[in-house]
Amino acid sequence: MVESSVSQLFAAEKSYRVISERNAFNLSNEPPKREEAGPPPEPPRSEDIKLTGIFRHKGIERAAIAVIDPKKKSEPPKYLELAAGEKQGQIEIVSIDKKTGKVTLKELGSLRSLSFETDAFKTSVSKAPSRSSSSKSSSKSSSSRSSSSSAKRAAEIKASIERRKREEAAKRTSSSSSSRFTSEQREQMRATYEQMTRGKSDAEKAQIKERFREEFNQGRGDGGDRGRSDYSRGGDSRRGRGR
Numbered sequence: 001m002v003e004s005s006v007s008q009l010f011a012a013e014k015s016y017r018v019i020s021e022r023n024a025f026n027l028s029n030e031p032p033k034r035e036e037a038g039p040p041p042e043p044p045r046s047e048d049i050k051l052t053g054i055f056r057h058k059g060i061e062r063a064a065i066a067v068i069d070p071k072k073k074s075e076p077p078k079y080l081e082l083a084a085g086e087k088q089g090q091i092e093i094v095s096i097d098k099k100t101g102k103v104t105l106k107e108l109g110s111l112r113s114l115s116f117e118t119d120a121f122k123t124s125v126s127k128a129p130s131r132s133s134s135s136k137s138s139s140k141s142s143s144s145r146s147s148s149s150s151a152k153r154a155a156e157i158k159a160s161i162e163r164r165k166r167e168e169a170a171k172r173t174s175s176s177s178s179s180r181f182t183s184e185q186r187e188q189m190r191a192t193y194e195q196m197t198r199g200k201s202d203a204e205k206a207q208i209k210e211r212f213r214e215e216f217n218q219g220r221g222d223g224g225d226r227g228r229s230d231y232s233r234g235g236d237s238r239r240g241r242g243r
Helices: 002-022 131-179 183-197 202-221 225-242
Strands: 048-057 060-068 078-083 091-097 102-107 110-115
Touching: 048 102, 048 110, 060 091, 060 102, 078 091, 183 202
Parallel strands: none
Antiparallel strands: 048 060, 060 078, 091 102, 102 110
16 A cells, blocks of 8 residues: 555656646746847927028027928928027927037927038929020020011012012013104004904904904004005905905
C-alpha cells in the first residue's frame, strides 16, 4: 500500500515536470528588454501657417502670415498682420527678427518658428508672356496685314492705270478717225448712210452699217484719202442703185 502511494506521487510530479519543460508560454527568468523610446511626437497642428512678410507700420514691426485650414484647402487662406505680443484666435506672435527673416509664434500652447526659407507662402502666379515674344507676334500680324493691304492697293492702282490707258487709247482713236475728215465730208457720209438705209429692214440696215464700217476702216488704213474719195464717189453710185 505504501509502494502504491509512492508511485502515484512520483507519477504526478513527473507530469508537472513535463509541463515546465515544455514552456508553452515562453517563460524566462530574465525580464523582457525595454525598447528605447524616441523623441516625443510633435503635437498635432490645427492649422498650417505660412510666412508672407515682415514689415514696419507706424514704427511697429509686424509679421504677415497666412493661416490655411487643412480641412478647407479649397477655401482661400486667412491673412493676419500681428506685432510681437499680439494674439488672434489660437495664434500669438512671440518675437519677430527681420534681419534673419524669422518669426516665433505660439499655437495651442506650443512654440513654432517660421522662416522665409522653409515656411514662405507660395502663390500660384501664371507667368506672363515675355515682351519680346508678344512684340514679335504683334509685329508679324501687323506686317502680314500691311503686306496684304499694300498688295491689294497695288492691284487697285494697276487696274486703274490699265483702265485709264484704255480710255485714252479709245479717245485717241476716235479723235484721229474724226480728224481725218472735214465737217463737210462727215455730213456727206451721214447723208449717204441715211439714203442707203432708207426703207430698209433692221437686218438690212445692220448689214449696210457693217459694210459701211468695213469700207471706212479699209479706207482709213490705206491713208484716208482713198476712203474719202470712194465715199464721195460711191455716194452718188449707191444713190443711183438705191433708186
